[in-house]
Amino acid sequence: MSTEAAKRLLWLDDVSILFGGLKAVSHFNFHLKPRELCGLIGPNGAGKTTIFNLITGVYKPTSGAITLSGEGITQHPPFEIVKRGIARTFQNIRLFGELSVLDNVLISYHMKIGYNYPDLLLRTKRFVTVEADRVKKALSLLAIFGLDARADLVASSLPYGDQRRLEIARALATEPKALLLDEPAAGLNSREKVDLMETISMIRKRFDLSILLIEHDMKLVMGICERIVVLDHGEVIAEGSPREIQDNPKVIEAYLGVD
C-alpha cells in the first residue's frame, strides 16, 4: 500500500459532484503518477472539464477526496492548490488579454512575491533584484516557447496558436508538479498540432512533471499519451494504453453509438 501510495502524485478517491440533480461526475477514481503523461477523453459533456475544475479547486466535490503528494487538497481554494503544485490551462483561452506577454508570465511568480510593501514603496535593493530576477526568469521561459521577442506585446494581439503556448508558459511559471491541459489543440491547424505534440513531450522532459491532458484530437492523444482514461456521463468506461483504448468496444460505442 505504502509503495503504491508513493507512486501517486495526484489521487482522486471516489469523487462525485452534483449540479442540482445532475451527476456531472460520479464515483471517479483516478491517480496520476509522477512524470506520467495521461490523457482524459470522452464525448462532449462527459465531465472532463468538470474534473479539471474539481482538481484545481474551482468546484468542491459533493463527496470523495483529492490528495496531492499525500496532502488532502479537497477543500483548498484554487490559489492554494496552485501553490502546492497543480497548474492548468483553459479550454477557451483565459489570458490576461490587455497585459503584456511578459506580465502574463510574471503574474504566475506573484505567489512567491519575495518582498513586502515597504520594499516596493521604497524601491529597496531587495525589490530591484527580485524584480530583475523575475524578468530574467520569465524571458528565458518565454524563449523556450519562442515568445521572448514579443514579450512587450499585448497578449491578446498574439496569433491564436501563440496564445495557447503563452497559456502553457504561464502555467509552467508556477513551477507545478502536475500540469493540466484542457484541449490545448482546440482551434489549431494540423501543422500547429504537430508542433504542440512536440512541445508537450518537450515540457514533460524538461520540466520533469506529470501532464494530464484533455483532448478531442485522437491522433494527438494516441500519439503522446502513455495511459488514457475514457469518461462518459461522468463515469469511467475504460482505462488503459492507447492500443487497448482503440480496440475497446465500450469506447467505440460511447463515441459512435450502436445500431
Next chain:
Amino acid sequence: MNKRFFLIAIPVVAALYGLDYFLNEYINEYVVRVIMNCGIACILSMSLNLVNGCAGQFSLGHAGFMAVGAYVAATLTTVFPAGPSFQSHLGVGMAILSGGIAAGLAGYLVGLPSLRLRGDYLAIVTLGFGEIIRIVILNIEAVGGPRGLPGIPRLSSFFWIYVWAAITGLVLFRIIRSSVGRALLSLREDEIAAESMGINTAKYKVQAFVISSFFAGIAGGLFAHYQGFVDPSSFSFNRSVEVVIMVVMGGMGSISGSVIGAIIVTVLPEFLRFLDKFRMVVFPLILIILMLLRPMGLLGHKEIWQLFRFKRSLKKAVA
C-alpha cells in the same frame, strides 16, 4: 530609496513651497481655489483608479470614504476636547492622517462584500455605503448634522495639498509597477485565471479598497481644512460620480490619465462659466464627445510618458 529619488523630491518640494508663496501673494483667490480643488480631485481620482481602473472593481462610494476622512480629521481639530493642540500644521497633519486611517478601515469593511459581488452589483453596494455614511453624518448632532461643521482651522495650503497629491501618485505608481500591481491587474483581466495562477483574489480586492479609501480619506481631510467648513451635501452621490468620470475619462489603470481627468473635470466647468445657464449642458456634451473619440479614455491603459515613447519607437521603425 536612492539618490535619484532625493534629487527629484527635494527640488519638487522646494518648488511647491515657492509656488505656495507665489500663489498667495500674486494670484487672485478664485484661481487659487480652482488650483486647490484640482489637487484634491487628483488625489481622489488617482486613488479610485486603483480600485476601478487597476483591480477592475466598480466602486461608486468614493465620496463616502472622503466624508469619513473629512469628518474624522475635522472633528479632531474642532469638536474634540484636545482641539486647540491640533490647531497647528503638525496637528492638522496628524488629524488628516487619522482621517485617512479611519477611511482605510471603512474601506476594509466595504471591501469585504466585494469578495462576493462584482460589476454592477458591487457598484450598488458601494453606492449604498456612500449614502449610509452621508445619512449617518446627517444625523450626528455632535458634528452639526445637516447644518455642517464650521470653524475648522484653514490650514491645508497649496503646499500640503500638492505634497499629498505627489505622495499619492508616487505610492500608487509604485504599487502598480510591482508584483502587487500585476496581481491587481490580473483581477481586472480575468478573476478565474488569476485565482488559477496563485493570486489570492479576495486578499488583493480588500487591499485595493483599503489603500484607495485611505487616500480618499486624506483628500477629505485636506478638503475640510481647506474649506474651513464641511457639510454632508459635499459628499453626495454626485461627488462619487464625478470621481468615476475623472478615472474613466483619463483611462482605466493610468495614474497620469487620472490626473488629466481630474484637471479637466475640475477646470473645464470654470472655463464654461461664460455660457451661464447652458454650462451644464455643454460640459456633459464635451464629455460625451471626448468619450466617443477616445472610448478607452484619454490615455487608455498607458501612462502619458509611454505614449510619447511609443511614438518615438514608431518613428524609429519608419526611418
